[in-house]
Amino acid sequence: MKNLQLKDKSVLITGADSGIGKAIALLFAKEGANIAFIHYHDAKDAQKTSKEIEELGKKVLSFEGDINDSKFCESVVDEVASGFGGIDILINNAGTQFPSDTIENLQEENIRKTFNSNIIGMMLLTKAVFPHLKKGDVIINTTSATAYLGHEELLDYSATKGAIVSFTRSLALQAKPQGIRVNAVAPGPVATPLTEKTFGEEDEDTDKPPLERNASTEEVAASFLFLATDASAQITGQVLHPNGGLIVNG
Structure with missing residues (x-):
């Protein structure tokens, strides 16, 4: 019988209705974890993800809402902690992007939405979860290769991803005395519903890393x-780079 790596762990994931978040949810469920996830107005995809987790024999809780709302975050965390008996792992994965070919065309509304979704909401949810964490528990944030390389069409998105790196490093220092590890993952090009919606399906054939293909969501998970x-017991305040061989600094 397979030795499950996350047997009976309680996991809360944001943005797990599709893409990388869903791949993480399914992989963690296969490894024995019970999964709670937050999605933003994607009920059909969320229902599909929930069904797939249940078919793996694990408990699942699904929440629709905006992590930029601190009251919503607190309500979700309380319900997950009550339903699962605690929270062991937090995966901050939710994000959005609005490409613009020039800073002059950046819309203020979209800049604020990007920061609210990608970094402010992340901090609000982490704040709500943190009191429930104990020694040995883990926080993992999703950043991006754009935090290191930049992206000419994603100025605000890249800025939030850089902020996530700094947030990860700083929180790791703060959490170290409690034995809580905080790390991040910075994927390179990945074909997800978000990138296809933003750039179109042809993005899969452009900007390829040295391995000459984009990563799958399962590989990143x-x-x-x-x-x-x-x-990874000796790793905290660090960033993993599943980016196909892109050379990044920092």
Whole structure:
């Protein structure tokens, strides 16, 4: 019988109705975890994800709402902690992007939405979860290769991803005395519903890393699994780079 790496762990994931978040949710469920996830107005995809988790024999809780709302975050955390008996792992994965070819065309509304979704909401949810965490528990944030390389069409998105790196490093220092590890994953090009919606399906054939293909969401999810287990017990305040061989600094 397979030795499950996350047996009976309680996991809360944002943005797990599709893309990388869904791949993480399914992989963690296969490894024995019960999954709670937050989605933003994607009920059909969320129902499908919930069904797939249940078919793996694990408990699942699904919440629709905006993590930029602190009251919503607190309500979700209380319900997950009550329903699962605690929270062991937090995966901050939710994000959005609005490309613009020039800073002059950046819309203020979209800048604020990007920051609210990608970093402010992340901090609000983490604040709500943190009192429930204990020694050995884990927080993993999703940043991006754009935090290191930049992106000419994603100025505000890249800025939020850089902020996530700094947030990860700082929170790791703060959480170290409690034995809570905080890390991040910075994927390179990945074909997800968000990138296809933003750039179109042809994005899969452009900007390829040295390995000459974009990563699958399942390949990226494996980095999150490593950071969630004792195999990474000596890693905190760090960023993993499943980016196909892109050279990044920092």
